[in-house]
């Protein structure tokens with residue numbers, strides 16, 4: 001049973017989305033809406049297609065040899081598989097944070113400045129400085145790195161690196177931020193910081209987060225979608241999904257009976 | 260017994276020793292005592308005791324036998340032969356050997372007698388060796404076997420032998436290197452007795468021809484190596500100017516843009532370039548590139564000589580493309596996909612990603628590849644001999660004939676002068692310089708790689 005969001009308020013919406021890797025179908029006919037200004041959590045057992053769905057939204061699957069997509073997926077009502085759509089532009093609007101922190105082997109400053117630079121978001125150095133500082137601030141990292149902006153981004157701890165990657169994504173000023181298990185490589189304290197950050201970012205960005213932690217989904221998200229074997233089983237308010245799921249599969253998964 | 264046969268017999272004995280040792284260990288454990296080491300380690304232990312000392316003796320004997328035989332044979336020669344100068348003596352020794360080993364016709368009764376003596380000596384020696392080896396092997400076997408008991412730490416003992424064997428192998432490699440360097444240094448020191456160091460390093464005239472006889476007209480030799488260094492630099496620079504852009508760009512294309520199927524074909528094809536014999540490149544330079552350059556030069560009003568640094572450098576550049584491209588391709592592929600996705604996910608285009616993220620991340624490896632290519636270029640000889648000539652001109656003009664360090668080493672050594680003339684010794688001094696430069700290149704490369712290496716896990 002899927003709850004569609006009233007027309008017009010969905011930021012991203014999938015209708016009949018199928019994804020194939022070669023002959024293997026990874027997603028079956030997904031209908032899913034993602035509301036603006038909310039955190040949507042994607043949960044489900046390993047290999048059920050959560051990352052695949054996430055990577056469709058910024059067309060990262062284009063990079064995968066033999067990946068094919070059919071059905072429609074829209075961002076603000078525009079089909080993102082439209083031939084006329086500029087992928088580079090799309091990815092500037094839809095930022096992504098990966099499972100493993102992947103800072104560039106550049107200085108902390110350059111890591112954050114990279115996006116604004118390639119998109120020409122700053123007219124001069126002062127503006128660029130401002131964007132960088134702002135993004136670091138929003139990512140809750142500024143205090144820790146202010147004095148060492150010229151050090152390599154890879155010299156930070158794992159948790160700091162992940163927040164650096166979030167700052168890097170924010171710096172481009174995207175509308176949607178996709179996060180694929182952003183805390184799976186972090187310890188509980190770093191995880192708590194990132195979760196706090198996600199909560200703050202919710203006001204300005206639409207966030208989709210893949211997570212294996214039920215608690216995390218419950219803590220940070222307003223809506224939760226449950227995937228199983230490439231199918232969307234159920235989507236609804238997080239409260240509801242966790243307290244009163246309609247589908248037995250969902251029930252089984254969140255109570256830890258399988259997955 | 261011939262050495263090979265003896266070796267095989269020893270190996271056979273060792274494998275028998277293995278089974279004996281293992282069998283004894285098994286019977287010990289069958290008696291109820293828990294073994295410290297697995298039975299097979301007891302087997303290895305006995306086999307090592309059986310085989311190693313005997314094989315070591317065999318090796319030492321094989322190395323030392325010719326010297327010993329020679330000394331014994333000379334001692335038995337009649338006095339008039341023994342008193343000959345060392346050069347003539349070694350002629351006689353050779354003749355005796357030929358008679359004894361290959362049945363050549365002896366030129367005198369004394370030689371025939373010496374040959375008989377030689378044959379007898381080596382037959383005795385052979386028997387002695389066989390007997391000694393057999394004795395050692397059997398002694399080792401029974402000693403090793405006697406050490407077998409339940410608590411014997413055979414596993415650790417075998418481990419130690421493995422460690423020693425590994426150290427021994429690397430020691431051979433290291434000692435060889437040290438030996439080569441030392442011989443370079445000693446011969447160079449001899450050279451610097453004739454020619455002062457500064458005259459060699461900073462002199463600008465190179466004409467190593469020396470008068471062989473006192474009455475001969477000829478220069479007394481000038482050993483200023485600057486023209487050679489300049490020539491080497493010029494040609495290497497041209498080669499790198501060709502190889503670095505072509506190699507790097509093709510590596511980028513193959514690793515980032517090409518279809519996997521294309522890459523599977525193209526990469527080995529490109530690597531074939533490194534496998535073509537350099538003589539063939541030499542032909543190519545002389546027969547194709549040089550005339551072409553000359554024709555183009557004539558059109559443009561440039562005087563390009565038949566032998567030119569440009570022709571040699573261009574062809575050498577093509578030769579070293581694989582060094583740059585193959586290594587760069589490997590390091591570019593080793594850049595984690597997550598970095599690419601990070602950049603692409605921010606909305607970077609493919610080329611932005613490659614230039615700003617992938618290449619910087621791969622840079623240490625790329626520089627390593629370039630330096631490797633550079634040392635290959637500096638050491639290359641054949642192409643330069645054929646395409647750039649031997650004239651030691653001090654010039655930065657790529658259209659003129661130049662010569663390089665390696666080419667001169669060859670010309671110095673193929674002459675018919677004595678081995679202690681400055682002309683010949685100069686080759687060692689040049690070799691030493693070449694060695695130092697290459698070493699410096701490698702050290703710099705390592706330093707760069709270590710300094711800028713990013714750790715990906």
Ligand SMILES: Nc1ncnc2c1ncn2[C@@H]1O[C@H](COP(=O)(O)OP(=O)(O)OP(=O)(O)O)[C@@H](O)[C@H]1O
Pocket residue numbers: 021024026044045046047048049050051052053064
């Ligand atoms: N590049 C690929 N090539 C082929 N098959 C793939 C590829 N990526 C994913 N798949 C397949 O698609 C299915 C969904 O994979 P996906 O990565 O989306 O799962 P997931 O839900 O993110 O799992 P996890 O929780 O383990 O990250 C899996 O069966 C997987 O084997």
Ligand SMILES: [Mg+2]
Pocket residue numbers: 050051052180
């Ligand atoms: Mg995943």
